[in-house]
Amino acid sequence: MRVLGVDPGLTRCGIGVVEGTAGRPLTMVGVGVVRTPADADLGHRLLAVEQGIEQWLDEHRPEHMAVERVFSQHNVRTVMGTAQASAVAMLCAARRGIPVALHTPSEVKAAVTGSGRADKAQVGAMVTRLLRLDAPPKPADAADALALAICHIWRAPAQNRLQQAVAQHTAHATKGRTA
């Protein structure tokens, strides 16, 4: 399972590609950041994010995309840029038929550190350990993107089991009704 994680942002959009399955050691395939100039107009920044993500998709051909779920409780300006960058990422995936999952920051932190309230340093340390890297990936957005991909690989089996259970339950219920 190859997952491309996206920590969306206009100034820095973190990208991390991880390969593996739950319960096995994971491998980092690639990590980086798509940057856009803060003084460019919004349309051109979104275009630069699109081109950057397209390059990553072309090069690494992930089967899944995991994007950080954006909330609007935080800083207004930042949230708008984050929501817009995440829209571009999801659009790029949808165009290629790549399924997209959204994970909240606390789900990601809980997945890689065991605590939903872990700080950046802790997330960076665990990403380094789990992917057997020499040093934490920088900037933090890049490490966060890898953490998103790891979170997705580890959560996927549970989500699949849940979907299977729901599907079975629905099948049973339907059977019961038609019998």
Next chain:
Amino acid sequence: MRVLGVDPGLTRCGIGVVEGTAGRPLTMVGVGVVRTPADADLGHRLLAVEQGIEQWLDEHRPEHMAVERVFSQHNVRTVMGTAQASAVAMLCAARRGIPVALHTPSEVKAAVTGSGRADKAQVGAMVTRLLRLDAPPKPADAADALALAICHIWRAPAQNRLQQAVAQHTAHATKGRTA
């Protein structure tokens, strides 16, 4: 000057194309709504918005795009969808080199009704009158998109004069310094 106005949204994205110049009667070129199913996943909804807007751009070849500026003070869920749909619109324009302007809802209302606090009905009535239509365009998102395009046509000369004034002032200042 042909302007495509976008009232961004995932469920209904209003589109209105208006042609004209400030101080002259305006013409409606087209109006409509791009809809996406609420039960589809976000990636596919964004893709449907992209395809819809691309069709409008192909068909009407506007020289400018005017998009409603999104604020995050309002309902959290709605604002995220609005921000994401507006990102897709701006991305489509940027890809074609079409300049994009953002106007706030109160700027648009003030432009077409004289009051920044006008209600939907008043905006619809003025759009109908200014474009010499038989009835207000429906749904309201379509009327709002036309209002955005009208607002842009009327504000453009002022913005251009302002830019010229700034450019001249800068030129003078530079001259003064180098003389």
